[in-house]
Amino acid sequence: MSKTDRCTIVTGAASGIGRAIALRLVGEGGRVLAMDTDAAGLADLETAQAEAGRLVTFTGDVAKEADVASCIAAALRHFGRIDAVVCNAGIMKRVPATELSYEDWHRVLDVNLSQSFLFAKHAGPELRKAKGAMLLVSSTRAFMSEADTESYSATKGGLFALAHSLAVSLSPEVRVNAVAPGWINVSGEELRPVDHAQHLVGRVGEPDDVAHAASFLLDGEKAGFITGQTLVIDGGMTRKMIYAH
Numbered sequence: 748m749s750k751t752d753r754c755t756i757v758t759g760a761a762s763g764i765g766r767a768i769a770l771r772l773v774g775e776g777g778r779v780l781a782m783d784t785d786a787a788g789l790a791d792l793e794t795a796q797a798e799a800g801r802l803v804t805f806t807g808d809v810a811k812e813a814d815v816a817s818c819i820a821a822a823l824r825h826f827g828r829i830d831a832v833v834c835n836a837g838i839m840k841r842v843p844a845t846e847l848s849y850e851d852w853h854r855v856l857d858v859n860l861s862q863s864f865l866f867a868k869h870a871g872p873e874l875r876k877a878k879g880a881m882l883l884v885s886s887t888r889a890f891m892s893e894a895d896t897e898s899y900s901a902t903k904g905g906l907f908a909l910a911h912s913l914a915v916s917l918s919p920e921v922r923v924n925a926v927a928p929g930w931i932n933v934s935g936e937e938l939r940p941v942d943h944a945q946h947l948v949g950r951v952g953e954p955d956d957v958a959h960a961a962s963f964l965l966d967g968e969k970a971g972f973i974t975g976q977t978l979v980i981d982g983g984m985t986r987k988m989i990y991a992h
């Protein structure tokens with residue numbers, strides 16, 4: 748399947764990394780179903796891409812099984828096939844464990860982690876048919892932490908494990924990989940020299956840094972021998988030892 752005909756579902760596509768991935772895949776000639784809870788953001792995405800008919804949107808919650816099933820049905824209705832799913836939607840709650848409600852703990856798990864289970868469950872048969880791929884968006888927070896981020900880190904570590912677990916279960920037809928981005932400036936926030944300096948490459952990441960890697964990992968011709976892996980995309984931040992002086 749060439750990039751031109753490939754149909755990909757991208758979740759969390761209304762902003763940030765998901766938006767960059769969706770625009771890159773469409774720009775390369777592919778077709779994308781963009782899913783998000785943010786209907787206004789999806790409408791904006793639709794106007795940002797030039798290729799009519801190549802991007803359709805679906806407003807829904809990745810943590811709701813019925814929405815995931817409807818999203819997959821919508822992709823099949825529009826495109827007739829599903830070659831790839833990018834499970835990118837994510838949320839973070841920075842709350843001390845002593846204060847985080849059990850409900851909020853579960854919400855983060857449901858959105859960040861369970862979505863990938865739901866998409867594997869409902870899109871698995873179509874992905875097998877298409878000899879397709881899944882890409883899970885983890886984080887370098889799977890491997891290191893700041894305080895009060897337990898729920899987020901647990902989900903991102905879970906995605907590292909889910910990527911190899913699903914890669915085994917869906918083989919040989921479907922490849923499943925994850926990306927673990929580091930600091931990606933999705934809001935265009937003004938950064939200090941010290942922010943850039945803590946990266947080996949001398950700069951904070953941009954959404955397109957992840958989108959390029961996603962495009963490569965989804966491409967069965969270029970990345971056909973890569974599955975079950977998590978690719979760290981962090982400008983070397985997690986390879987740099989920092990001693991306070």
Ligand SMILES: NC(=O)c1ccc[n+]([C@@H]2O[C@H](COP(=O)([O-])OP(=O)(O)OC[C@H]3O[C@@H](n4cnc5c(N)ncnc54)[C@H](O)[C@@H]3O)[C@@H](O)[C@H]2O)c1
Pocket residue numbers: 758759760761762763764765782783784785788807808809810835836837838858884885886887927928929930931932933
């Ligand atoms: N920005 C970073 O530095 C960074 C680093 C590592 C990993 N990540 C991961 O990258 C992914 C994208 O994050 P981002 O930085 O682009 O953030 P973002 O907030 O800009 O985008 C996240 C998108 O997900 C959507 N979303 C949230 N909950 C949803 C739900 N239940 N159903 C459907 N859509 C939902 C939001 O509306 C939003 O459009 C997340 O999984 C995040 O954890 C980001």
